[in-house]
Amino acid sequence: MELATAPLTEAWVRASCRSLEAARHPMLARRTRREIYDDGRWMAPGGLLLAERLADALQLQPGDRVLDIGCGRGQSTVFFAANCGANVISLDLWIPAPERLAAAAIAGVADRVTALQGDIARGVPVEAGSLDAIVCLQAFHCFGTARWLLRYLTSLLKPGGRLAIAQGCFSQENEEFPPLFRATDGWNAEYDRYHSPGWWRRHFEVNGPLAVRVAMEVPDGDVLWEDDVLYRGDRAGWSPQFLEHSGWLIRQIVHGRTAQPSLTHCLVMGEKVTGLRTDGSGSAERGDPS
Numbered sequence: 425m426e427l428a429t430a431p432l433t434e435a436w437v438r439a440s441c442r443s444l445e446a447a448r449h450p451m452l453a454r455r456t457r458r459e460i461y462d463d464g465r466w467m468a469p470g471g472l473l474l475a476e477r478l479a480d481a482l483q484l485q486p487g488d489r490v491l492d493i494g495c496g497r498g499q500s501t502v503f504f505a506a507n508c509g510a511n512v513i514s515l516d517l518w519i520p521a522p523e524r525l526a527a528a529a530i531a532g533v534a535d536r537v538t539a540l541q542g543d544i545a546r547g548v549p550v551e552a553g554s555l556d557a558i559v560c561l562q563a564f565h566c567f568g569t570a571r572w573l574l575r576y577l578t579s580l581l582k583p584g585g586r587l588a589i590a591q592g593c594f595s596q597e598n599e600e601f602p603p604l605f606r607a608t609d610g611w612n613a614e615y616d617r618y619h620s621p622g623w624w625r626r627h628f629e630v631n632g633p634l635a636v637r638v639a640m641e642v643p644d645g646d647v648l649w650e651d652d653v654l655y656r657g658d659r660a661g662w663s664p665q666f667l668e669h670s671g672w673l674i675r676q677i678v679h680g681r682t683a684q685p686s687l688t689h690c691l692v693m694g695e696k697v698t699g700l701r702t703d704g705s706g707s708a709e710r711g712d713p714s
């Protein structure tokens with residue numbers, strides 16, 4: 425049956441989506457899915473699994489000064505403060521700062537968290553050259569395709585400071601999106617800003633400019649989407665409302681198992697190295713950033 429029109433059922437989704445395996449993701453042996461996905465309060469797939477991958481890539485040290493942009497409800501901020509001892513400036517547009525400070529207090533790390541609410545495009549009260557790291561989970565596509573913004577973020581890093589993102593992306597660049605990818609529940613998935621790990625690499629190199637140390641598809645990056653669907657379906661009791669509300673995204677995820685565009689996740693990290701030149705010719709939105 426046509427994927428775009430096949431009626432969605434719990435059985436069909438279960439047969440179409442894979443779970444993450446503990447053998448490949450050790451955190452699953454240490455924490456429950458409820459902990460990893462914060463009882464469904466993360467806004468996007470991956471939860472603590474992606475936060476841990478970012479922390480590992482960055483090798484954050486106690487006392488590091490970190491800006492966490494688009495941190496949503498602040499689970500990543502709390503993770504970096506609690507697990508790495510980082511001092512985290514937690515910035516989000518939609519979620520009020522007191523909610524994130526409360527989460528930090530519950531975790532016992534309120535003294536290491538500064539919570540701000542605002543738009544990164546309007547700047548943050550942080551001196552140039554003062555950050556050890558900037559991190560962004562599942563949000564960089566919202567603002568980070570703009571050349572000037574990448575340059576601004578790079579200016580906030582110390583020499584040797586790193587910018588790292590982990591988020592949904594496509595496994596390769598796509599010029600065309602089939603009609604299936606235009607379906608939505610009204611939320612704008614912003615697929616024109618999703619890009620591939622290679623696109624993000626060039627964007628960082630050309631427009632940071634940053635020396636890219638990592639630009640990869642996260643292992644099982646596609647399964648992260650599927651596992652999230654299974655978790656959210658279980659939480660919702662596979663109600664008709666869940667299937668109707670999430671059906672468009674489930675179809676897009678399943679489409680990607682056999683065809684392009686294929687949704688996955690990337691991890692990209694660049695380091696501020698003195699002497700790198702920006703050529704200033706990068707495209708701000710579509711296509712090849714160089």
Ligand SMILES: C[S@@+](CC[C@H](N)C(=O)[O-])C[C@H]1O[C@@H](n2cnc3c(N)ncnc32)[C@H](O)[C@@H]1O
Pocket residue numbers: 465466467468493494495496497500515516517518519542543544545561562563566567
């Ligand atoms: C898909 S949610 C991800 C949130 C969180 N990182 C997570 O994984 O649950 C994207 C987040 O980016 C934030 N955001 C979008 N545009 C932003 C901007 N211009 N400045 C700061 N935050 C922004 C939104 O408020 C939202 O919380």
